[in-house]
Amino acid sequence: MSATEHVEALKAKHSDLDKLIAEEESRPHPDDIRITELKRQKLKIKDEINHLAPH
Structure with missing residues (x-):
């Protein structure tokens, strides 16, 4: 799974x-x-998205 797919x-x-x-x-x-x-759980996911998503 690519990073983009993971973020989605x-x-x-x-x-x-x-x-x-x-x-x-x-x-x-x-x-x-x-x-x-x-x-x-939602906050944890949001933190992970922010960490993985390109800035």
């Missing part, structure tokens, strides 16, 4: 996490621990 895959994962966070937040009783973990 990470961006897709990042988007998926956005959707999961939105779904969890829209529930009647959202799980704050789950939301925090999803946001942590």
Whole structure:
């Protein structure tokens, strides 16, 4: 997998996490621990994208 393909895959994962966070937040009783973990994963992916993406 090339670096560009890897970055695109990470961006897709990042988007998926956005959707999961939105779904969890829209529930009647959202799980704050789950939301925090999803946001942590999203931030980790964003950091990796920024590290890999050409500036």
